[in-house]
Amino acid sequence: MKKIKVEFDKELENILNKKTLLTFANGCRYTGMTKKDPKDNKKLIPHGLGYAMWPDKQSYSGQYKNGTFDGWGHYKVPGSHELIGIWKGGFLFKGEMKNVDGTHYLGDFKKSQFHGTGTINYSGNYKYEGQWKNHNQHGKGKTIYLKDYDGIKKGTIISGTFKNGEEQGKMKEIFPDGEIMYFIVKNRKVIKTRFSDEKKWTLSN
Numbered sequence: 001m002k003k004i005k006v007e008f009d010k011e012l013e014n015i016l017n018k019k020t021l022l023t024f025a026n027g028c029r030y031t032g033m034t035k036k037d038p039k040d041n042k043k044l045i046p047h048g049l050g051y052a053m054w055p056d057k058q059s060y061s062g063q064y065k066n067g068t069f070d071g072w073g074h075y076k077v078p079g080s081h082e083l084i085g086i087w088k089g090g091f092l093f094k095g096e097m098k099n100v101d102g103t104h105y106l107g108d109f110k111k112s113q114f115h116g117t118g119t120i121n122y123s124g125n126y127k128y129e130g131q132w133k134n135h136n137q138h139g140k141g142k143t144i145y146l147k148d149y150d151g152i153k154k155g156t157i158i159s160g161t162f163k164n165g166e167e168q169g170k171m172k173e174i175f176p177d178g179e180i181m182y183f184i185v186k187n188r189k190v191i192k193t194r195f196s197d198e199k200k201w202t203l204s205n
Helices: 002-016
Strands: 021-023 029-037 040-053 059-065 068-077 081-088 091-099 104-110 113-122 126-133 136-145 157-163 166-174 180-186 189-195
Touching (some): 002 029, 002 059, 021 040
Antiparallel strands (some): 029 040, 040 059, 059 068, 081 091, 091 104, 104 113, 113 126, 136 157, 166 180, 180 189
16 A cells, blocks of 8 residues: 555656646635536546645545546545545545544445444554444454553453444453453343353353
8 A cells, every 4th residue: 555655646746746726616726637527618627636625724635536536545634534545436445544543444444434344453552353334343353452451451352243333242352361251242231251161151240
């Protein structure tokens, strides 16, 4: 991905030097490649490589198709986040999201939301690897703790099924010393636990 970005940046710089400028009703200013608008031949729309900036300093540098983000692109929201990768029809399809707090997601998207398979690192504290749906952990996945965090020791791995961002059903927790515990979650509560060397479940209060 880094190699693609370097090549892309060089080509974009050459395009920007040509200084084709469009200004839209919402205040967005665009510099880059254009084509005639199929709906109005007297107007131009972004098509190809270009750079756009809005009055609030949000920006997009990348490829366009018929006036919308399409292809490789980099979208920035100052003080918030960045979206980098492959766009289709105005939305991020595959790539990464970087938050200013250090949270970093890499994987599949649908309409610019986490959807499919991806990994998210929560500011170096812990990460989740697995399936996503509509921006939530959903399906098979696992959480790996990279530091002691929120009462859980570094090296702990929790795996199982997630639903709408929550653990659901039978889960497995591997502790840093290798000990394994199974637990069952229902309605956000742990209702049963059992260590790997035990046959019976213990009911939780």
